[in-house]
Amino acid sequence: MKDFNFIIGKNLNSIRKQKNLSLDKVALLTGVSKAMLAQIERGNSNPTVTTLWKIATGLNVSFSYFMEEKSHEVTCVTHDNIKPIIEGDGKMRVYPLFPYDSKRRFEIFNIELEPGCSHQSPPHNDGIEEYIIVNKGEMEMIIGDDKYKLKYGDAIRYMANKAHCYKNISNTLASFQNIIYYFK
Structure with a gap:
């Protein structure tokens, strides 16, 4: 089973660093607390749909950006x-x-x-x-x-x-x- 909490955390950290944003700035942009963002980045939180949409909207990325993994030629999802x-x-x-x-x-x-x-x-x-x-x-x-x-x-x-x-x-x-x- 994929550990989406880890993938979400890794991708949140990646986009935050790409945009050169602190956790405080991301909290201001998204309305999600700094503590929650830190937990998500560490993979210690299972964020809700609402929380992920707030983060995606605030950072101007797609909802599933946080669940992205490397692309393969054929992907079978069960x-x-x-x-x-x-x-x-x-x-x-x-x-x-x-x-x-x-x-x-x-x-x-x-x-x-x-x-x-x-x-x-x-x-x-x-x-x-x-x-x-x-x-x-x-x-x-x-x-x-x-x-x-x-x-x-x-x-x-x-x-x-x-x-x-x-x-x-x-x-x-x-x-x-x-x-x-x-x-x-």
């Missing part, structure tokens, strides 16, 4: 070998399938929401588009003031620079693919 990023007391699990690649400019996740789980995502930077493809269950997407009910096989695309919410509206697990495309 669900059992991915340690999920957990949010909402375990009710939301994000499985990074293909982290961001600057040549391709997208990243792909499998996300699972337990019944009743609702995850509010803050607006992302301009130039980010999300694609959602429902694999299992039913869910509701709230994008700005608009609501969209989605079930197995349904898909939606939207600009992610406004608040959006993923919500499981069923009594069973909802699972969906989330493709994030960075066109700017």
Whole structure:
């Protein structure tokens, strides 16, 4: 099983050094405490989705930048070998399938929401588009003031620079693919 905490920490440290930023400056840019950033860099913390988005937005990098590893010609990802990023007391699990690649400019996740789980995502930077493809269950997407009910096989695309919410509206697990495309 990949140790994403170690990979996330190594990549956070790398981007911080590339940008010549102190932990104090990163804390100011991201709204994440210096102590938490230090724990993440050491691989001692399992950051939440919300925390990683704050850091990514503040440092102007992709969400999955923190999960990047060296690229290979063929990459086979098995669900059992991915340690999920957990949010909402375990009710939301994000499985990074293909982290961001600057040549391709997208990243792909499998996300699972337990019944009743609702995850509010803050607006992302301009130039980010999300694609959602429902694999299992039913869910509701709230994008700005608009609501969209989605079930197995349904898909939606939207600009992610406004608040959006993923919500499981069923009594069973909802699972969906989330493709994030960075066109700017």
